[in-house]
Amino acid sequence: MKHLHKFTHTFFSNIITAAASQNYTQPTTSDTSIPDNKFQISKTYKQLLKTSIWMGGILTILLPVSGELLGQNSLNSALVVNTLADRSIDYLEEAYLEAGVTCSNVTSGGTIGSSQTISSGGTPATFTNMTSPSGGTGTVEYLWLKTTTVPCPPIGDAAWESIPSSNTATYSPGPLTQTTCFMRCSRRAGCANYDGESNAVTVTVNTCTATLTGLVFDNQVGGSDISFTNGGTYTTTQLGSNFLIEALTSGTPGSVVFTVTGAESFTNTENSAPYHMVGSGSTWTPQAGSYSVNVKLYSGANGSGTLCGQQTFTFSVTSSSGCSCPGNLVQNPSFENGTTSWNWTGGNFYADTYAAQCGSNSGQFQITNGGNNWVSQTIAGGSLATIPVGTNLSVTVFAGTHNPGGYYHEVNISYYNSSWGYISKTSAEVNATLPSMGSYTLNSVVPAGTHYITVGGYGTGDWLKMDLWCVSIPCSINITSNPQGASICSGGTHTMTVAATTTAGTLNYQWQSSPNGSTWTNISGATSSSYTTPALTTTTHYRVNVGATGSGCSTISSSTAIVTVSADPQISIISWKSELCVSESTTLEATKSGGVNCSAVQWQYRPGTTGAWINLGTGNSINTSTSLAAGDYQYRALYNCSGTGCDNAISNTVTITIYADPVVSISANTTTVCAGGSATLTAVASGGGTCAAVLWQYRLGTTGTWTNLTSGNTLTTSTSLAVGTHQYRAYYNCVDAGGCGTATSNTVTFTVVADPSISTHPAGTTLCVSGTHTLSVVAAGGTPSLTYQWQSSPDGTTWTNISGATGTSYTTPTISTTTQYRVVVSASGSGCGTVNSNAAIVTINPAATVNAGPDQSVCAGNTVTLAGTRGGAATSSTWTTSGTGTFSNASLVNAVYTPSAADIAAGTVTLTLTTNDPTGPCTAVSDQVIITIRPNPTVNAGADASVCLGSSKTLTAVASGGTSPYAYAWSNGLGAGASKTVTPSITTTYTVTATDNYGCSGSDQVT
Known part of the structure; x- marks a missing residue:
């Protein structure tokens, strides 16, 4: 600690009068800039000391502190000191040099445990952190002070001195032989002044020897x-x-x-x-x-x-x-009846009223001078109960004699064995002069071997008067083991036990508690020899009142047992650094408080942020290993306290990241784009600890100087890059930011290509209906690859994508109408456009059609007029025959066919009408007609006959061949019928025609 004094200062020219005080007072003269402050001399004040009050190298200052001059023993002397520099100016100099430092310091020092009393050479309990310092920001730092000046002097008094290495929230002083005061000071890290001051506590060292x-x-x-x-x-x-x-x-x-x-x-x-x-x-x-x-x-x-x-x-x-003797073992206290034995020489024993103290009579022993003169009454043994060896007996009796100075008289209690062998007695000389009686007390302990006990008197002459023998076993309660206090944690309990004995009756107990050892309160239900406290949160005093049911028993109190309650153990840790390079180390520090019977801080760590913890060393600080690989590591501290009610404390977890040497790699979402397109480059950086942002670099082509671009984890390439090759890389600098080195990434080569273009367009054609046509395209450019989409249109205006038509060639389906086709060529790369091919027209001609007409039947010898038709793309046709007949004109669809004899003989002939357009998109077609040639029937009109004029003749025609039935028709008006009767008037030729079922006919004449 740098400063041990506070001052109230008032300037008188170049002489400063300063008295020990808690706070500054406003100066009356030139020191107007010095603000009120606490604990240490303000920096302005120190500066003023250095610049304003030196006189020829000697500082003149009058400092009465705690009733005496600093460095002097007389209040009447002024301190003109060069030695002041040893106690103050060195501190002022250092504080002055630090005057520029600013901090957010504590405003309250918190509180520490209460005062204690120990034996000389004993060790007081650890001063606990009852409440922590508050105010300000940053880690709290501690320093403890002590003084043997009692009572504790004001804070800032020169008697206080700092304790080396006392930098924790709690403090264990160690053995003490002198009463000592302690106090804790605190500040925030980075602050020069310990502005936080706790209460002062006193450890009283008991130097008593009695x-x-x-x-x-x-x-x-x-x-x-x-x-x-x-x-x-x-x-x-x-x-x-x-x-x-x-x-x-x-x-x-x-x-x-x-x-x-x-x-x-x-x-x-x-x-x-x-x-x-x-x-x-x-x-x-x-x-x-x-x-x-x-x-x-x-x-x-x-x-x-x-x-x-x-x-x-x-x-x-x-x-x-009252003549009361509760529990009297003497059945005849005044020796008034026959329970008394005596021996005398010329004497006598009787009871009368003379000098009686209690009742109407008292025992009177008349003694003849000399001889063995005694009187006694048995109070134990024989028919009476025996009294245990070692029993304390309280014996009192009133006794007197006429001549205490002339003769010896005594009262006694005597002890004998079972054979009436004498063991010992306890006696008192009677020196009271009758008629007054004196009270005599015999404190006696039953000796070993005792069976019989008597009380009585002895004398060498004169009289011995006795009354109210009182023999009782006094009720004595003795606490053989007092309850013991303990130190526990808040919320803990403590069990205390008392051990006591009594000479009469049964022991009873009542436990009491007190917050301060002064005001005691009975604890309900706490009436046994042991007592367990409830869960305690404050230090509490306990004692037990022990009583007994025996007559005359009085309650006694045990010694006080103090159950000191400490705060539960707490621990927190900090690390000097949270990020390290490989092979580096950092220090972790633990701040602990509270707890009772605590072990040293146990450090633990684990790789990563999950999994089992691994024990390291113990102590208030630990250094991390320099051999840890890169990665995250977690540290914590355990503060285990075995005191009753103490919950073992686990600190906060500190994560320390160890960085490998920096590494950076880059990738592109694409390495090829079209002119006007761009790509996104992504950098993945690791290691290095605290690093600057990734810096991007570029160059044209694959050689040459790199040019710095922007910083960040991503980069979008320029859209104005020319067609060609470009390269990118990233630079990762951790050194300038306090990290672990630098790294340069891999190089990404980036190509800019032309947009898609078509060099060979698809060509159209003419097709017959239901024909197909294959179209193809040749294209170049674009990235990463060209895509194709064929489209169709009925008129070249409205285009429709053809499903699945995504190749460089496309074969149309069979189509029946003229259709236009084109292909859309594109690329998905950034900046790549789309190009449409020229339209290819596929013209569709109608299919040729032909019809040879219906099948026909003709009678032999007849010709057939054909009824063929043709259509579609057909413009000419030709008849052909399967026979040998002839056509009047075979190129006419209605040509006349004359069957040949062979055709007639065959009975049928097939005629084929075939389109005969020249070779082209449409295919020739044909159709056939079957001509059935039926045979004509023959008819026989009968033989010629002669009749006489006026005579009649029956003509009968008989047909054959052809297909019956037949119909007959006669000329000359004869009509139909197979037979006709004629009566010619002249020679007449008659013709009969027979027609069969198919209309074929044959004729015959008869004359």
Whole structure:
């Protein structure tokens, strides 16, 4: 830490008066530019010190700090110091040099754990980070201060000194032998001043060598002391004015302070033993009532120095008139009946009213001088219950004699074995003069081997008067093991146990809690010997009140167990660098706080951002390995604390990227475009860490100087590049940006080609209907390849794409009408255009048609007039015959065919009409007609005959051949019929014609 003082400054010429203070006051003279600030001297003030207040090389300054001059012991001396430079000016010089630095510093220093008390040489618990510093930005840096000046001086006092290497949010001081104050300072990284100041805490080192062991009623007139039982009851007669309460100690305190309240109230301080409540050499006659006595032990006289311990005791004093003895083991307390045994020489024992203290009588033992004179009553053994060895017995009795100075008298409790063999006794000399009786207390412990126990008296002469023997087992509660505190984390629990014993009754417990050890509250239900706290979030004090059901038992309190609650462990890490080159290393630092019983920070890492973590070393910082390959690595820190309720802390994760040497490669979405087109180049860069943007470079052709273009991960080539070859590459510079080197990419060669063009266009033709035609095109240019789309149009105006027609040639389907065709040539490359071919016209002629007419039948000897037709593209035709007949004109479609004898003989002939256009797009066609030549029937009119004039003749015609039936027709008006009767008047020739079923006929004459 550079600066340990704050100053309030006022200028008087060249002399500065500065008093220790928290904040600056506004100067009254020339120092008007100095602003209020905290903790360190402002830079303006330091500069002013350097430039304004030197006198001949000596700085004159009066600095009263904490009641004395800095470097002097007298407030009346002025400090004219060259040595001031050793304590301040060096700091001022350094701060002055840093005056130009600006930062966003903390505005609040947060809080640290509370004060503690330890034994000399002990180690205090770690000071925890209760609340973190706030305000400002950046990493918090810490520095701890300490001082042995107590109480803790103001912040900025010269007594504070920095602790080396104390740069974490928490701090463990180590063993201490002197009470020490601690404080934490904080600042943001990059700031010169530690402007954040926590609260100051005190670790008190207990240098006491004495402890309080209990109280006793100290007998001031001889005889036994009366043991003191916390919460016990005593009588005014029992105590009288012969006893003083004494504090018993182990070791020698500097002083003991008694504070008495209740029936009486006063305070007394004793600086030397014996430590009596009302002061040694005084007398005290207690009043009846309840008392509370607080006893404090101090290391120094008159209640000064360290409080070594304290305890509060209670007891009651009752009036003797009650003659109460709860739990009395003596059946005949006043020796009034036959339970008493005695031995005397010339003496006597009886009971009467003389000097009776309780009841109507008291035991009176008349003793003859000399001899063995005793009186006793058995209180244990035989028919009475035995009392365990080691039992503390509280024994009191009233006793007196007439001549205490002339004879020896005593009261005693005696112990015997089972054979009445004497073991030992506890006795007190009776020195009270009748008729007054004194109270005598015998504190006795049952010795080993005891069976019988008696109480009684002994004397050498005169009388011994006794009354109210009271033997009881006092209720004594002893805590053998106090509950122990612990340090836990917030939300944790702690189990405490007390171990205690009692001489009477059954123990009972009531646990209490307190936020500060002063105000105690019973914990509901916490009534057993152990108690588990609930989940705690603040430090809490605990104790247990232990009581017993036995008569006279008083509740005592255990020592305080402090359960110190610390914040849960927290840890965060930072890395000096998050990006490294291969073979480089960086340092990671951990800031941890909270937790109890914590192990050293465990560092872990893993390759990548998923997967199992791998343990590294331990400590508040770690350096990364220089052998890590390129890639991402994650680091974290574990802060494991075994304290109760402590949740192990896992830090934030820091990702460190290790970059390989830079590499850059480029690619193009295309390496060839048409003139006017462009391509997109993409760069993929890796490695190198922090790098400049990719720089693109270009050159014309494949040799020559490269020209820088623009920067970025992509580049669009110029659309104005000429047809030809061009080259591109990328340059990746990481050095100038603080990265790991430079890299040059591969070279992309880029070609600009001409647009698509057609050198040979498709040609048309003429076809007969239903013909096909193949068209083809020859084209060049474009990129990456040419595409073709054939189109058709009925008129050359409206064009339609032909599905699937995407090659350099196209064969039309069979078409029936004239159609125009063209091909669209294109390329998908950037800038590539589209070109249409010339239209190719495919002209369609109609198909030739021919019809030979219907089949015909003719009778033999007849000709056939044909009825053929032709159409379509046919303009001429020719008849042909399968026979040997002749045509009147074979080129006429209605030619006359004359069957030949062979045709007639054959009965049929086939005539074919064929188109006979010259060779062309349309194919010749033909058709046939079948001519059936039927035979004519023959008829016989009968033989010629002669008749006489006037006579009649029956003419009968008989037909044959041809196809029946036949029809007969006679000339000369005879009509039809096969037979006719004629009566010619002259010689007459008659002709008969027979016609068959097909109309063929034959004739015959008869005369």
